[in-house]
Amino acid sequence: MSREPLLSVEKIVKTFGGFHALDGVTLSVEPGEILGLVGPNGSGKTTLINVISGLYHPDGGRVLYRGRSIASWPMHQRARQGINRTFQIPKPFKSLTVRENVELAYHFARQGAMTVDNALDFTGLAPSADRPAQSLNSSQQKLLDLARALAIGPDLLLVDELAAGLGPQELHHIADSLRSLADRSMALIVVEHHLGFVNQLTDRVIVMNAGKEIFEGSLTLAAEDATVSAVYLGT
Amino acid sequence: MLSSGRTHLRSHRGVNALIPLLLLAAFSLAPLVYANHAVIFQMMAFMVLAQGVNLLYGFTGYLPFGYVGFFGIGAYGMGIGIELFHLPGLAALLVGALFAVVIALILSPLLRLSGAYFAISSLAASEVLYNIVANPALTHITNGPYGESLVQSYHPLTSYVAMVVLLVLTTVLVIVIKNTPFGRALLAIREDPVSAEMAGIAVVRTRTTVWILSALIGGLTGAIFGWHLSVFYPSTVFDLSISILAIVFTLFGGGGTAIGPILGSVVLYGLYNAIGISAPQYFELIYGLLIVLLVLFLPGGVVSLLQRRGSYVP
Ligand SMILES: Nc1ncnc2c1ncn2[C@@H]1O[C@H](COP(=O)(O)OP(=O)(O)OP(=O)(O)O)[C@@H](O)[C@H]1O
Numbered sequence: 001m002s003r004e005p006l007l008s009v010e011k012i013v014k015t016f017g018g019f020h021a022l023d024g025v026t027l028s029v030e031p032g033e034i035l036g037l038v039g040p041n042g043s044g045k046t047t048l049i050n051v052i053s054g055l056y057h058p059d060g061g062r063v064l065y066r067g068r069s070i071a072s073w074p075m076h077q078r079a080r081q082g083i084n085r086t087f088q089i090p091k092p093f094k095s096l097t098v099r100e101n102v103e104l105a106y107h108f109a110r111q112g113a114m115t116v117d118n119a120l121d122f123t124g125l126a127p128s129a130d131r132p133a134q135s136l137n138s139s140q141q142k143l144l145d146l147a148r149a150l151a152i153g154p155d156l157l158l159v160d161e162l163a164a165g166l167g168p169q170e171l172h173h174i175a176d177s178l179r180s181l182a183d184r185s186m187a188l189i190v191v192e193h194h195l196g197f198v199n200q201l202t203d204r205v206i207v208m209n210a211g212k213e214i215f216e217g218s219l220t221l222a223a224e225d226a227t228v229s230a231v232y233l234g235t
Numbered sequence: 236m237l238s239s240g241r242t243h244l245r246s247h248r249g250v251n252a253l254i255p256l257l258l259l260a261a262f263s264l265a266p267l268v269y270a271n272h273a274v275i276f277q278m279m280a281f282m283v284l285a286q287g288v289n290l291l292y293g294f295t296g297y298l299p300f301g302y303v304g305f306f307g308i309g310a311y312g313m314g315i316g317i318e319l320f321h322l323p324g325l326a327a328l329l330v331g332a333l334f335a336v337v338i339a340l341i342l343s344p345l346l347r348l349s350g351a352y353f354a355i356s357s358l359a360a361s362e363v364l365y366n367i368v369a370n371p372a373l374t375h376i377t378n379g380p381y382g383e384s385l386v387q388s389y390h391p392l393t394s395y396v397a398m399v400v401l402l403v404l405t406t407v408l409v410i411v412i413k414n415t416p417f418g419r420a421l422l423a424i425r426e427d428p429v430s431a432e433m434a435g436i437a438v439v440r441t442r443t444t445v446w447i448l449s450a451l452i453g454g455l456t457g458a459i460f461g462w463h464l465s466v467f468y469p470s471t472v473f474d475l476s477i478s479i480l481a482i483v484f485t486l487f488g489g490g491g492t493a494i495g496p497i498l499g500s501v502v503l504y505g506l507y508n509a510i511g512i513s514a515p516q517y518f519e520l521i522y523g524l525l526i527v528l529l530v531l532f533l534p535g536g537v538v539s540l541l542q543r544r545g546s547y548v549p
């Protein structure tokens with residue numbers, strides 16, 4: 001694993017009022033790699049995704065993408081440069097159809113992006129393509145976020161709790177799909193509470209607590225780690 | 236790509252092309268069959284203004300109560316072009332347009348506000364413009380409260396034709412925007428600016444572009460209107476009821492479509508002329524109430540009744 005990281009996040013601090021939602025978190029991810037990001041509620045996972053995707057500006061630290069600091073890039077520039085994401089609370093364009101949602105993103109697609117139809121097939125949304133996005137249930141709307149993100153052709157994909165609300169079969173299928181993205185040398189950061197799902201995805205997990213990473217390694221090792229179990233079990 | 240947008244433009248090309256052509260024919264012939272040319276001219280002016288409001292409100296959700304500010308500044312740009320720079324009418328139009336665009340650029344931070352805050356502050360901005368223009372200290376430029384007189388450049392036919400051309404071009408612009416990715420991007424921004432950014436849309440730049448286009452339309456309308464009127468006062472061209480009418484026409488017909496504002500102008504301006512002229516204050520009240528009711532109960536206007544049944548509305 002000596003390749004250049006695609007993304008490195010260094011000592012990121014993000015405060016809300018006086019509260020440190022992120023308190024010096026550091027991590028990196030390489031092309032073709034899936035990084036699982038786990039941690040208790042409120043540990044700062046979504047906030048970190050928001051900082052990387054440009055929704056929040058950090059109060060300290062650096063975000064390097066392909067070795068360059070991207071602090072000044074607005075979200076749409078990050079999207080066009082290959083950073084994309086899904087949302088924990090899905091955010092489709094509700095009055096547009098599923099297909100129109102994906103087409104909008106595809107309009108800005110980069111070379112090698114999936115076509116609109118590919119993205120719809122990939123996420124299993126093809127049968128709902130002509131339905132208004134607001135008629136989808138919450139899990140489907142998250143998949144639509146994913147389809148939209150894929151249609152623009154990301155090199156770095158940030159996935160925030162896709163598994164919530166999906167059945168075991170669907171989970172299995174999604175895990176396979178996400179792994180196939182990594183096989184095409186996409187880098188993924190997957191935030192997830194469902195540890196079984198994370199286990200299917202990757203060996204490399206970062207456990208966050210109170211805005212910092214407290215463990216890095218495989219889930220099996222994480223389970224044996226004293227700090228991690230203290231955080232999860234509250235002991 | 237955004238293929239469905241393009242195919243819409245193609246598959247509905249006939250009906251889309253028909254609208255500007257009908258407008259062109261109707262307003263070219265109307266003066267021959269209807270003697271009150273002032274009414275026809277004003278109806279056109281309101282149609283253009285309604286389309287300008289439509290571009291902003293119908294596609295982005297920003298309701299510009301101060302839209303009359305662009306109209307007024309356009310009229311005064313025209314006046315200054317003629318009186319101060321001694322330009323011919325058509326060249327002075329460009330001064331009016333330029334003034335409106337400059338003001339729009341200066342006011343573009345207003346777009347950071349949302350909903351009612353934007354509506355109110357745009358209104359306040361137009362009041363500020365009014366007071367600047369009408370200020371006696373600027374008499375040497377704007378003739379202050381004493382108004383502009385452009386009688387030496389009075390060209391009723393040219394200014395009439397200019398308004399027809401502006402109406403047709405504005406309508407074409409709305410149709411094109413509605414049916415291209417740019418229009419879809421605007422709708423996406425209205426739905427969810429964060430998702431729009433993540434889909435690669437430059438939200439601020441896109442919004443500012445429509446804002447400026449909308450201002451340009453308002454400014455040109457004001458410029459041609461002032462030219463046609465040839466004598467006007469600050470209170471004439473910064474009259475808030477101009478905003479109210481343009482907004483109610485758009486809302487009534489239906490924003491986000493090309494036909495809605497035209498329909499609204501024909502029906503409501505027609506009514507206004509048939510019964511309102513004798514007691515305009517009641518009409519302002521009624522139309523003010525109508526705005527509230529439409530926003531609450533029929534935000535898509537009359538055409539949304541058709542759209543709900545699945546019809547394509549150009
Ligand atoms: N916009 C905000 N304003 C104020 N506080 C915020 C904001 N966003 C996040 N926080 C706070 O920051 C902390 C971290 O939140 P975050 O959403 O990143 O947690 P998370 O790890 O994603 O949790 P979950 O697993 O529940 O999604 C929480 O205490 C949260 O209340």
Ligand SMILES: [Mg+2]
Pocket residue numbers: 045046047088
């Ligand atoms: Mg979260």
